[in-house]
Amino acid sequence: MNKLLLYLMMLPSGLWKRLGADTEQLRAILHAKLLMDDRKPLSFGANKGLERKRKKKKERKNTSFITVLLSFFMGMIYVFPIIMVEANPVIGLAMFYSIFIVFFTFTLITDFANVLVDTKDKLILFPKPVSDKTIMLSRLLYIFIYIFRLAIPMSLPAWIVFGIIKGWVGVLWFPIPLVFLIFVAVFLVCGFYLLMLRLSKPGKFQDVLNYAQIGFSIVFFATYMLSSRMIDPEALQKLDIQVFSWAKYVPTYWVAASWTWIEPSVEVIEGTRWLSILAVVFPLFSLWATVKYLAPSFVKGLVSSDNVNTEKPTAKKSAKEIKSQNRVYRWANMFNKSDASKAGFIITWLQTNRSRNFRMRVYPTFAYVPVYFFYVILIDRKPFMEVWNNLPNTKNFIILLYMTTFVIMQGVTFITMSEHYKASWVYFSSPLQKPGEVIAGAFKAMWVKYFLPFMIAIGIFVVYVWGPSKIWDVILATINITLFIIAQMYFGNRMLPFSQKEQIKDKAGKTMIRMLLIIVLMGGLGLLHGLTLLMWWLKLIFIVLSAIMMWMFYDSLKNTPWEKLKTVED
Amino acid sequence: MESIITIRSLSKRYGEKAALNNVSLDVYPGQIIGYIGPNGAGKSTTVKILAGIIQDYEGEVTVDGMKLSDNVLAIKSKIGYIPELTELYDLLTAREYLKFVGKLYHLSDDVIESRATSMLDSFGILDSIDNRMDGYSKGMRQKVLITSGLLHNPSIVIMDEPLSGLDANAVIMVKELLQVLKAEGKTIFYCSHMMDVVERVSDRIVLIDKGEIVADGTIDELRKDSGDSLEKIFSKLTSNEDIALKAGSFASLFKNQEEETGASDE
Structure with missing residues (x-):
């Protein structure tokens, strides 16, 4: 596929030459970038299994092809509104365009960072005799390829369905408004990045971007999960376009309204036929504004953020930062007896504060808990207030309490991994008697940081809604989850913190079996907790037994000897 | 001998x-x-x-x-080991990293603090002790590495x-x-x-x-x-x-x- 893309990009090489680029260099740069794309890890989060399978081969290949395939499958999700085209093409298309532009813009925002904030260009290309024009053009063409690779497969399923419904006219017409929409999307992305650059302090750009990405992934997830619960598909099929009169203020509606040029008899919102002119005017205005204003100041902003990254840091720490640092040491001393545990606690606390990869993987799960909760309680598609008022009569608090496991479970899985896993030599050269003590310290850091505050918040909510008697359930759930997490670490993750490569090999499915056992254990604990709702004294017995088991597992984890430790193989 | x-x-x-x-x-x-x-x-x-x-x-x-x-x-x-590759947990500051290493050698907080600051001072990078090491040059990282190897005397x-x-x-x-x-x-x-x-x-x-x-x-x-x-x-x-x-x-x-x-x- 890369060869084809490269061939297409280099077709107008006469034009590139006239624009002042060296076509031989241009081809070489694009070729190298496309090759690197193929070897990058996948950016979609959902392919861990796939990633692991591919890991068996020595090198990564065809990442871009797989990305295309995944975009295609994602595109299938957006086909849904197109089916409504039968009833009213304008509303159907407007919904499709809205979903498309939202997902497309978000994907660009989350992914573009890697494409645009690539400082390697500066290190590798700038010392070589390559002209500015060639570098600029190579970046532009690369971005074009990137967008092309994303947009085509994303819209392909809808294109096909639309073609089936509307025939050849539909097939030919479909991509034209999409191109206009892409202009709008690029405008939005550039605008967003510029805003981020403005709002963030120099050097913090990456961090702000990171939080924005986390925010988006939560919005994604919440919309995806909850929209299917909130919208009644039957009501949609009988839709009356006049109900959607607010839609006339939305740009995607203007673009959709342009279908009236092909099929003038289509019903639109009253008095909005003229809006279809905006379908052309608005995207072209976006394109013009992007090229004229946004892109140049954007490039300027990026360059300065690059510079900040390479500058020697001299700034002193603020009093606030030092205070929070001292708090970590105070807590490390409070929660741990041995020095090794303290070391494990400190490094885990500090690293998890700062590792972008860790934050990206763990922080969104905080939002998953309420989202999943509402997903579960809204399962009957009843009005929200009715469900809310009926909540104290249900046993849903058990689900809510046990859902707090998500965050810390995700957390303990990733504290063993780091880009700088080789830095773990320091554990091996130091006189560490039992590595289990470091692991125990790491566990405590995770518990204090990612479980306790969350459980307190959820606990207060549960007591507020279901009454003070549920405090015993909060305690039991806390003990059970702690037991569960320690068991998970004991059976699956007995590794030193930040000592493993980002992806580790599964050995003969052993880990899988262990993890299954843990899930069975968790399910068992939840069921038992459910049983205690029948008899109050059962709860007390359960609390005591669980606490004893928790202590036994913790003790075994803490005493893990070197021989039982999983280390990276090479 | x-x-x-x-x-x-x-x-x-x-x-x-x-x-x-x-x-x-x-x-x-x-x-x-x-x-x-x-x-x-x-x-x-x-x-x-x-x-x-x-x-x-x-x-x-x-x-x-x-x-x-x-x-x-x-x-x-x-033994104090100073490895060839300057592999450090560079998301930490030099002070935090040395505290972490010092704990692995059972040093008290005061000893770590006084040794770390005076060693980094001798290397001329005390000003950067509270900066994250991912912004350090190779030489600065090497200095932290040498300090971490000698910290426990x-x-x-x-x-x-x-x-x-x-x-x-x-x-x-x-x-x-x-x-x-x-x-x-x-x-x-x-x-x-x-x-x-x-x-x-x-x-x-x-x-x-x-x-x-x-x-x-x-x-x-x-x-x-x-x-x-x-x-x-x-x-x-x-x-x-x-x-x-x-x-x-x-x-x-x-x-x-x-x-x-x-x-x-x-």
């Missing part, structure tokens, strides 16, 4: 390949040993065994009268290419440091490719090639027969080919091409 490190018939294999083949060596207290050899000769393997990182080897290693295989922890606490110091990335002043400082450590009676195991430095700082030079010791003695003893520099002795003992000849043929590659293009231009 009794040796502080005794290595007897040390062998280590990686699959088919022998990294170390029957190496025996005695190191005496207060000595600086220059441990040199080409890439893949077995230097890092020896050093990693001594530092207790590699534990599946054949043969016997004794440090300060204790068998390494039976007393790994006690020996590790006597070890009696044996193992340095694997300690000068890489350091600026000229820091190189001078490390060389001075080696002499100060030696004067304090510490034993230093110094691995490097930089022959001129090894020649100047070492009391004794051990040359290893293909997992075996091929030369062992003071620089004067090694020179005795040929009078050559350490660089020449090194290349004679470790390379079967004439390196000067190879460099010549490398350079002539451009010469031939220039002649060809010159001819075609005409």
Whole structure:
């Protein structure tokens, strides 16, 4: 596929030459970038299994092809509104365009960072005799390829369905408004990045971007999960376009309204036929504004953020930062007896504060808990207030309490991994008697940081809604989850913190079996907790037994000897 | 004098390949040993065994009268290891990292703080102690690495290419440091490719090639027969080919091409 893309990009090489680029260099740069794309890890989060399978081969290949395939499958999700085209093409298309532009813009925002904030260009290309024009053009063409690779497969399923419904006219017409929409999307992305650059302090750009990405992934997830619960598909099929009169203020509606040029008899919102002119005017205005204003100041902003990254840091720490640092040491001393545990606690606390990869993987799960909760309680598609008022009569608090496991479970899985896993030599050269003590310290850091505050918040909510008697359930759930997490670490993750490569090999499915056992254990604990709702004294017995088991597992984890430790193989 | 490190018939294999083949060596207290050899000769393997990182080897290693295989922890606490790769948890600041390492050696907070600050001050990077190390230059990281290796006041110091990335002043400082450590009676195991430095700082030079010791003695003893520099002795003992000849043929590659293009231009 890369060869084809490269061939297409280099077709107008006469034009590139006239624009002042060296076509031989241009081809070489694009070729190298496309090759690197193929070897990058996948950016979609959902392919861990796939990633692991591919890991068996020595090198990564065809990442871009797989990305295309995944975009295609994602595109299938957006086909849904197109089916409504039968009833009213304008509303159907407007919904499709809205979903498309939202997902497309978000994907660009989350992914573009890697494409645009690539400082390697500066290190590798700038010392070589390559002209500015060639570098600029190579970046532009690369971005074009990137967008092309994303947009085509994303819209392909809808294109096909639309073609089936509307025939050849539909097939030919479909991509034209999409191109206009892409202009709008690029405008939005550039605008967003510029805003981020403005709002963030120099050097913090990456961090702000990171939080924005986390925010988006939560919005994604919440919309995806909850929209299917909130919208009644039957009501949609009988839709009356006049109900959607607010839609006339939305740009995607203007673009959709342009279908009236092909099929003038289509019903639109009253008095909005003229809006279809905006379908052309608005995207072209976006394109013009992007090229004229946004892109140049954007490039300027990026360059300065690059510079900040390479500058020697001299700034002193603020009093606030030092205070929070001292708090970590105070807590490390409070929660741990041995020095090794303290070391494990400190490094885990500090690293998890700062590792972008860790934050990206763990922080969104905080939002998953309420989202999943509402997903579960809204399962009957009843009005929200009715469900809310009926909540104290249900046993849903058990689900809510046990859902707090998500965050810390995700957390303990990733504290063993780091880009700088080789830095773990320091554990091996130091006189560490039992590595289990470091692991125990790491566990405590995770518990204090990612479980306790969350459980307190959820606990207060549960007591507020279901009454003070549920405090015993909060305690039991806390003990059970702690037991569960320690068991998970004991059976699956007995590794030193930040000592493993980002992806580790599964050995003969052993880990899988262990993890299954843990899930069975968790399910068992939840069921038992459910049983205690029948008899109050059962709860007390359960609390005591669980606490004893928790202590036994913790003790075994803490005493893990070197021989039982999983280390990276090479 | 009794040796502080005794290595007897040390062998280590990686699959088919022998990294170390029957190496025996005695190191005496207060000595600086220059441990040199080409890439893949077995230097890092020896050093990693001594530092207790590699534990599946054949043969016997004794440090300060204790068998390494039976007393790994006690020996590790006597050794300060400064590895070749500047691998650090660089999301931490230097202060945080040194506190973390200090805890692994059971040092008290006060001791860590006072040693870390004065060592980094000597290296001239105290100003950056509270900055994250991902913004550090290679030399600054190397300085933190050296500090982390010496923090617990070890009696044996193992340095694997300690000068890489350091600026000229820091190189001078490390060389001075080696002499100060030696004067304090510490034993230093110094691995490097930089022959001129090894020649100047070492009391004794051990040359290893293909997992075996091929030369062992003071620089004067090694020179005795040929009078050559350490660089020449090194290349004679470790390379079967004439390196000067190879460099010549490398350079002539451009010469031939220039002649060809010159001819075609005409």
